Each structure stands twice: as C-alpha cells, then as structure tokens.
Amino acid sequence: MILAATRLSDPVIEIGLPVASLACWAVVYGITRLASRPAAVTPAPAAVGFPGQEPPAVVNLLTNRWRHTVDAAESTLLDLAARRYLQLRQADPDPRNTTVHLTGHAPDDLNPYERQVYDRVAERAVDGVVPLTALSFSDADRSAAWSKRLRRAVVADAQRLGLSRRRFSRPLVILQSVLGAVAAGGVAAGSWHYVNRSGGDRFGAVAAFLVTVMVLVGLARQDLGERDTPAGRAAAARWLGLRAWLVGHEAFGDLPPAAVAVWDRYLAYGSALGLTRTASPVISFGMADPRRLWSSYGDGWRQVNVSYPGGLPRYGRALGWVIFWALLAGLLGWTFVGVVGGSFLASVRPSSAGWTRLTDLGPVTLGVVLVGFGLLALAGYLLVRALVDLVAPTTVDGEVLWHQVWQRQASDDGPGRIINHHLVVDDGHSERLRAWVLPARIAAECRLGDVVTAQVRPWTRRVLAVTVQRAAPEPADARGR
Known part of the structure; x- marks a missing residue:
C-alpha cells in the first residue's frame, strides 16, 4: 500500500510540481502584462491652437498608445523647418523633388533627438543642400541603430516630462524575477526527485534551475515599451483634440512638406498625429530603395537607377567554376550527340534522300540529340565568354x-x-x-x-x-x- 502511494506521488512531484510552478508564474506575468497596457484616451473637444509645449516626436508617442512610429523623425524634421533651422523648397509640383537647405541658424537649443535629425541632414548636405528623399540610409545596421537611438531619446524625453513610464517598473521587474526564481525552485525540486529516484546525475537538477531562472528573469526584464501616466493621458487628450480640428480641414492631408513655410508647426504636429498623407511618405529616415539611389558624387545631387545581377549561376562566380561547368556541359552534350545519336548519324547517306531518315528517328532519341547540341552550344558560349572575361x-x-x-x-x-x-x-x-x-x-x-x-x-x-x-x-x- 505504501509502495503504491509512493509510486503515485512520484509523478505529482516530478511533473505536477514543475508544471504548477511555471503555470503560477505565467498567470502572474500575464495578468501583469494585461494590467500594464496603455489606457485608452478620450480625445478632448476639437480646438485650434497648440494645447501644450510637448515636441512633435513626444506627441507622436502619446497619441499612438505610447508606441513610437516612423512619424517621430518625420515630424521632427518638419518642426526644425518650422523653427527656421532648416528650409524646405519645392521646385515643381511633385513633392518628391523637395530639397532641404541648411539656414545657418545655430541649433544651440535642440534636444538630443532633434539634434540627431539635424545632424543627419547636415551630414548628407552638399553645399548646404540635400534632396528630401536622400535622407534614407544605405547601411541596414546603421539605419537600425539610428532609429533605435532616436526612439530611446524620445522615450527618455517623455519620461523626463512625466508623460510616460516603463510598462514594467523596476520594483515590478524585481518581483517578477523573485517569483521566477521560486518557480525555478519548483522545477528543480521535481528534477531532483526524479534524479534521486532514477540514480541520474544530480547536476541535471541544478542545470534545470539555472536555465529556468535565466528564461523567466529574461522575460521579466524584457522591455515591453511604454505606458501612460495621468499627465500623459491628459496631454494625449489635448493633442487628440487638435487632431480632430485638423481632420476638419480636408486639404490638410494633401499638403506637401514645403507647405511648412505657411502652416508652420501645424504641419509638424499634423505629421506626428498621422495626418500628412502626402508629406510623410516623401520623408524617410529608413533604408533607401536599392534600385533608386541618390548620389552627390560629381556635379551636384542626382538619382541613379541600379541593375542587380539576377539568378544566373555565372554572377559572382570565379572563372574556374564557369570553365568547370562549361566542360561538364560539353562532356554531357558530346555524350548525348555521339553515343545516343551516333548510330543515326552513321546511317545517314550524303544524298538528299538519305536525310529523310530523320523522320524514322524516335521522338525521344531526337530530343536527346537536340539537347546534346544545345549543351555543346552552351559549353562553347561559356568558354568564349569566360576567356573574354579572363583576358579583358x-x-x-x-x-x-x-x-x-x-x-x-x-x-x-x-x-x-x-x-x-x-x-x-x-x-x-x-x-x-x-x-x-x-x-x-x-x-x-x-x-x-x-x-x-x-x-x-x-x-x-x-x-x-x-x-x-x-x-x-x-x-x-x-x-x-
């Protein structure tokens, strides 16, 4: 009876205890994630005028449920133009032909992310001018690092203003980590019981504890983004009121970037609020289109078209490989023509009547012979082109x-x-x-x-x-x- 009870308790300890420990931690973690989601904000009544001093990039964060979007960098650029640090000029009706000009106005009062956007323009400018669509990056790693640094700077500014906070505060991370260690203890206890019963290596229980702790603490420390504060919700409601007012202007969304000279900071905040459907797509701080690149090398800015090698196996190959495949194709082609078609070729008489024997050749044999001739032609072509590439x-x-x-x-x-x-x-x-x-x-x-x-x-x-x-x-x- 005692033995049966002991056998019944083994699965409870070895399986039930680890599963229950992890399930309890997962329930607490899930509830915490749900409870820390940014709250929905009810917009204030539509009103004209700027309802606060928050920069456009911060407004973008608040009015998108505390999520950073690409509009943060775009609206910052427009704001710099509205404040006369930059100037946007459109030479023709196409907004994509807008250029950015440095005004020489010393940007001494810029915050870190405004300075970052300004420096990107200054870096790309030639004689103080850069096409607006040439601000994108040609280096994927640098583009990702630039965007990540901008996001961190915007979030830090919002936190400094008391408008945003981390979804998991430091005390909450510590609590989740402690609970993770407790759950890992349950996993280790089940593992230890199994090891003692089966005579296995006890280090396995230690390894189970360490791995579980690392995973659970890593999840607890994961950056889940930002969430609201009372001051942030109030600011978001005010700015959403301005958004409602701007939506009432049907032509506002069609304004080009250069319209900032007339609309001033309204265009910048409209971009932050996601309303500038014409201006925003023209401004890009992401990756450039590899087939349409901007270049300032030579006489001023110009856009060039780039053709990339397709899927042909010769592209990028060393000539030794090309010659090897040419010889292989030639050998296979000669085999098809000489062996398969050899008996037919030997039976063909030089008279015109003799060539009528082609009609007697089976379709499969004829196809093999034709493939052989094609392979021989391919081999000759590859060898000639490889030779030209080698000597020239x-x-x-x-x-x-x-x-x-x-x-x-x-x-x-x-x-x-x-x-x-x-x-x-x-x-x-x-x-x-x-x-x-x-x-x-x-x-x-x-x-x-x-x-x-x-x-x-x-x-x-x-x-x-x-x-x-x-x-x-x-x-x-x-x-x-």
Missing part, C-alpha cells in the same frame, strides 16, 4: 553608394557565413549603374562613401580587387557613440 578585366572608379550582404551559406544554426556582397560604385556621370558582386574575403577593404577603384570582370560581375583612393569621413552618429 576592366576598372570602375567612383564613390561607393551601396555595400550590402547578398549571399550567405545555408545554415541551420544561424544566418550562415557571408559569401558575397553587392557593391555599387558611382562614376559621377552615368544615370544607370551596375551592381557588382564583391566576395566576402575583400568586402572589408571598402565601405560606403569611399572613393575607390575596383577591378571587375564585366560578364560575371565579380570584383577582383578594390583600392580606396579617398576614405569616407566618419559619420556624425558614429563619432558620438
């Missing part, structure tokens, strides 16, 4: 506009080893550029903004060597880190 490499001179990973080795353990990059070099004159294939072993020899001389093979688009003629200046945000 060329050079490309100019500024690096694009330098991104293109191919990785397949891997189940992560992103995989980098094989090739795309490299776009602007010569300062052409409106259409080619993207070259830069092997990973020499990819570090140049970076965005460098003026380089690249030795390339035109047919395979493979870069053989890169020489930097003039290094790119260090970005302002990189110097500040």
Whole structure:
C-alpha cells in the first residue's frame, strides 16, 4: 500500500510540481502584462491652437498608445523647418523633388533627438543642400541603430516630462524575477526527485534551475515599451483634440512638406498625429530603395537607377567554376550527340534522300540529340565568354553608394557565413549603374562613401580587387557613440 502511494506521488512531484510552478508564474506575468497596457484616451473637444509645449516626436508617442512610429523623425524634421533651422523648397509640383537647405541658424537649443535629425541632414548636405528623399540610409545596421537611438531619446524625453513610464517598473521587474526564481525552485525540486529516484546525475537538477531562472528573469526584464501616466493621458487628450480640428480641414492631408513655410508647426504636429498623407511618405529616415539611389558624387545631387545581377549561376562566380561547368556541359552534350545519336548519324547517306531518315528517328532519341547540341552550344558560349572575361578585366572608379550582404551559406544554426556582397560604385556621370558582386574575403577593404577603384570582370560581375583612393569621413552618429 505504501509502495503504491509512493509510486503515485512520484509523478505529482516530478511533473505536477514543475508544471504548477511555471503555470503560477505565467498567470502572474500575464495578468501583469494585461494590467500594464496603455489606457485608452478620450480625445478632448476639437480646438485650434497648440494645447501644450510637448515636441512633435513626444506627441507622436502619446497619441499612438505610447508606441513610437516612423512619424517621430518625420515630424521632427518638419518642426526644425518650422523653427527656421532648416528650409524646405519645392521646385515643381511633385513633392518628391523637395530639397532641404541648411539656414545657418545655430541649433544651440535642440534636444538630443532633434539634434540627431539635424545632424543627419547636415551630414548628407552638399553645399548646404540635400534632396528630401536622400535622407534614407544605405547601411541596414546603421539605419537600425539610428532609429533605435532616436526612439530611446524620445522615450527618455517623455519620461523626463512625466508623460510616460516603463510598462514594467523596476520594483515590478524585481518581483517578477523573485517569483521566477521560486518557480525555478519548483522545477528543480521535481528534477531532483526524479534524479534521486532514477540514480541520474544530480547536476541535471541544478542545470534545470539555472536555465529556468535565466528564461523567466529574461522575460521579466524584457522591455515591453511604454505606458501612460495621468499627465500623459491628459496631454494625449489635448493633442487628440487638435487632431480632430485638423481632420476638419480636408486639404490638410494633401499638403506637401514645403507647405511648412505657411502652416508652420501645424504641419509638424499634423505629421506626428498621422495626418500628412502626402508629406510623410516623401520623408524617410529608413533604408533607401536599392534600385533608386541618390548620389552627390560629381556635379551636384542626382538619382541613379541600379541593375542587380539576377539568378544566373555565372554572377559572382570565379572563372574556374564557369570553365568547370562549361566542360561538364560539353562532356554531357558530346555524350548525348555521339553515343545516343551516333548510330543515326552513321546511317545517314550524303544524298538528299538519305536525310529523310530523320523522320524514322524516335521522338525521344531526337530530343536527346537536340539537347546534346544545345549543351555543346552552351559549353562553347561559356568558354568564349569566360576567356573574354579572363583576358579583358576592366576598372570602375567612383564613390561607393551601396555595400550590402547578398549571399550567405545555408545554415541551420544561424544566418550562415557571408559569401558575397553587392557593391555599387558611382562614376559621377552615368544615370544607370551596375551592381557588382564583391566576395566576402575583400568586402572589408571598402565601405560606403569611399572613393575607390575596383577591378571587375564585366560578364560575371565579380570584383577582383578594390583600392580606396579617398576614405569616407566618419559619420556624425558614429563619432558620438
């Protein structure tokens, strides 16, 4: 009887205790997440006039349920123009042709995220001018880091003003972590009971405790974003009242960025509130379109079209591989023609009557012979083009506009080893550029903004060597880190 009771209690301790411990922690964590969600805000009555001193980027955070959006950077740019630190000019009816001009007005009173946006404009400006659509990034890592730094600065400002707070406060994180350690103790107790009963390694119970603690504490410390405060809800309600007033102006959403000269800060706050459907898409601080890049190399700003290598296997390949595949295609083609079609070819008489025997050839055999001739033609083409690429490499001179990973080795353990990059070099004159294939072993020899001389093979688009003629200046945000 005692033995049966003991056997019955084993699953309760070894399975039930860990499951119950984790379930209790998960329930508390879930309730805490639900309770810490930003509260809904009832808009104030529609009213004209700015209802507060909060910057547009902070207003963007408050009026989007305490979520940061891309409108924060866009509205900050428009606000800098409204405050005459920048000037926006539109040369024709297309808002995409708007340019940003530095006014020379010393930006001494800017907060960190306003300074960050201003520095991006100053960094890209040539002779004090930059196209508005040229503010995007050509480096994915730098774009992500820039956006993350901007978000942190906006959130810090909102917290400083008492308008926002972390969803999980520090005491709450500590409490969740302690509860996580308690739940891990339940998992370890079940593991320890099983190890003692089965005679296993007791280190397994210790490992179960440590792994569980790391996972649960990591979840408790995860940044879930921001939530409301009483002052933040009041400010959000006021700004939503301004939003209601702006919505009443049907033409407001169609205003171009240069309209900030007339609408002043209203356009900036309208962007923060998500109302500028024409101006906002023109302003981008994200990744640039790789097929339409802006370049200031040469005589002023211009936009260039870039063609990228497709899926053909020759692109980026060393010539040794191309020659190998050519020989393989030739061998296979000769086998099809010489072996399969050999008996037929030997039986054909030179007279015109003899060639009528083609009609006697079976469709399968005829197809194999035709494929063989096609493979032989392909082999000849590959060998000729490879030979031309070998004896006639060329050079490309100019500024690096694009330098991104293109191919990785397949891997189940992560992103995989980098094989090739795309490299776009602007010569300062052409409106259409080619993207070259830069092997990973020499990819570090140049970076965005460098003026380089690249030795390339035109047919395979493979870069053989890169020489930097003039290094790119260090970005302002990189110097500040």
